[in-house]
Amino acid sequence: xxxxxxxxxxxxxAAHAQDGCGGWDEEMQRRGVLQGAAGLRPPTDATxxxxxxxxxxxxxxxxxxxxxxxxxxxxxECADLDEAIEVASKHPAASYGAIEIRPLLPA
Amino acid sequence: MTSEIEAAVAEAxxxxxxxxxxxxxxxxxxWDLAEECAQDAFALALQRWPRDGVPRRPGAWLTTAARNRxxxxxxxxxxxxxxxxxxxxxxxxxxxxxxxVDDSGVPDDRLxxxxxxxxxxxxLESQVALTLRTLAGLTTAEIARAFLVGExxxxxxxxxxxxxxxxxxxxxxxxxxxxxxxxxPAVLAVLYLLFNEGYSAAAGADLVRQSLSAEAIRLARVLAxxxxxxxxxxxxxxxxxxxxxxxxARLDDSGDLVTLEDQDRxxxxxxxxxxxxxxxxxxxxxxxxxxxxxxxAIAACHATATDASDTDWTQVAALYxxxxxxxxxxxxxxxxxxxxxxxxxxxxGLELVETLRASGTLTGYHLLPATRADLLRRLGRDAEAAAxxxxxxxxxxxxxxxxxxxxxxxxxxDRSSC
Numbered sequence: 001x002x003x004x005x006x007x008x009x010x011x012x013x014a015a016h017a018q019d020g021c022g023g024w025d026e027e028m029q030r031r032g033v034l035q036g037a038a039g040l041r042p043p044t045d046a047t048x049x050x051x052x053x054x055x056x057x058x059x060x061x062x063x064x065x066x067x068x069x070x071x072x073x074x075x076x077e078c079a080d081l082d083e084a085i086e087v088a089s090k091h092p093a094a095s096y097g098a099i100e101i102r103p104l105l106p107a
Numbered sequence: 108m109t110s111e112i113e114a115a116v117a118e119a120x121x122x123x124x125x126x127x128x129x130x131x132x133x134x135x136x137x138w139d140l141a142e143e144c145a146q147d148a149f150a151l152a153l154q155r156w157p158r159d160g161v162p163r164r165p166g167a168w169l170t171t172a173a174r175n176r177x178x179x180x181x182x183x184x185x186x187x188x189x190x191x192x193x194x195x196x197x198x199x200x201x202x203x204x205x206x207x208v209d210d211s212g213v214p215d216d217r218l219x220x221x222x223x224x225x226x227x228x229x230x231l232e233s234q235v236a237l238t239l240r241t242l243a244g245l246t247t248a249e250i251a252r253a254f255l256v257g258e259x260x261x262x263x264x265x266x267x268x269x270x271x272x273x274x275x276x277x278x279x280x281x282x283x284x285x286x287x288x289x290x291x292p293a294v295l296a297v298l299y300l301l302f303n304e305g306y307s308a309a310a311g312a313d314l315v316r317q318s319l320s321a322e323a324i325r326l327a328r329v330l331a332x333x334x335x336x337x338x339x340x341x342x343x344x345x346x347x348x349x350x351x352x353x354x355x356a357r358l359d360d361s362g363d364l365v366t367l368e369d370q371d372r373x374x375x376x377x378x379x380x381x382x383x384x385x386x387x388x389x390x391x392x393x394x395x396x397x398x399x400x401x402x403x404a405i406a407a408c409h410a411t412a413t414d415a416s417d418t419d420w421t422q423v424a425a426l427y428x429x430x431x432x433x434x435x436x437x438x439x440x441x442x443x444x445x446x447x448x449x450x451x452x453x454x455x456g457l458e459l460v461e462t463l464r465a466s467g468t469l470t471g472y473h474l475l476p477a478t479r480a481d482l483l484r485r486l487g488r489d490a491e492a493a494a495x496x497x498x499x500x501x502x503x504x505x506x507x508x509x510x511x512x513x514x515x516x517x518x519x520x521d522r523s524s525c
Contacts, residue, residue, distance in 0.1 A: 081228055
């Protein structure tokens, strides 16, 4: 089962952007769990695209103005949600931000 | 059909529904199919049992009937082909997955089902609704009535919860040992919530609502049997029984709450009390106390006292102290203050209440000034007591408690004006 971990946090969490993952990614790669991951530049660098009545509408910034924003993602493959929870809870961002676990639609 | 057979089917429904559904989910992985096939099996029982008699092991009969039904249905659906192979494999491999097997050799999957229904990735409301639907066999309409929401709302809640289990792949299993300490409390909390919903239901409330505490006790019995090494599961069952024993004495003829102190102890159910106390003793002997065992021990102190003054308040106060260490909360601390006030006198109790009051953690909770008022009244400080009763009256939400506070206020103002 594949899950996307959305690494979320408020502005204060941005201070951790260069912290690295404290060995988390190495461990998860070794376990064969981690399939891909990246950190994201802040929401101020985001552009949101919508197409309405054939017109491309752009807006500066993220799609939703909330206090917490997605700052990175990891694609993982786990046996079930319990393993995904265990993997997410070990990610360093879980201790200062929040991690949303989203199961992927079947390919 | 004879009423005897009808009663046997109704009894089997109460006793076996959860197990049949749990076993079918284990076999097919399909929650809706499992419920439908369980329903079909009970319908078949209503046809067959009057003719053939009630089977010796109704649970095994029903499980087999439901399993055959599932096999038929999957065979007819092309998409069911893969599942069917699994079910067919299960036929030969009815090994329990580390769970209990009852006397008839049927694996008891109810523990897996309980842990899955109460998985913390589901919202509490969903956990409760799923537990009632799949384990207790209440209909969606009944669950909606019990929780005072529309049937559509409840139906959506159940559909979403089952979808999340499927889509997010919440595992259908008893968690491994290292996860049990964090997962077991969730199961216990759902059962205790069910019990309290039923227990607090007013006398005139919907019967379904009132039946929630009986369902909770039934499920707690199953849990205690399936987790014999978990003293908290036994403690929870004991706690429920000790509260339930006082059910009839709790309300007066006009439906008003009667405080423990004023209850007619002759109306308590002493069979239930004896069972609760025996269970609790067994649990405590394990030497691993937890919040439910301690609360049950407090309930046992009350339930075994011949009257309010005979209560071992020193013991109750000590138990509240232990509970405050295991599960700290300002409400527990307030209860401890009441017990200390009875054991060591109102001045000692008041001291604890004043500390709580200064901390500000219970601001707005009417029982804080009400407790303070009672202690001040017993100390003869009537003017201060009256002021505290008035403060409590500003905050109180139920008429019953309002009447009680007015009565006490009248007493103190009468005395202070003398």
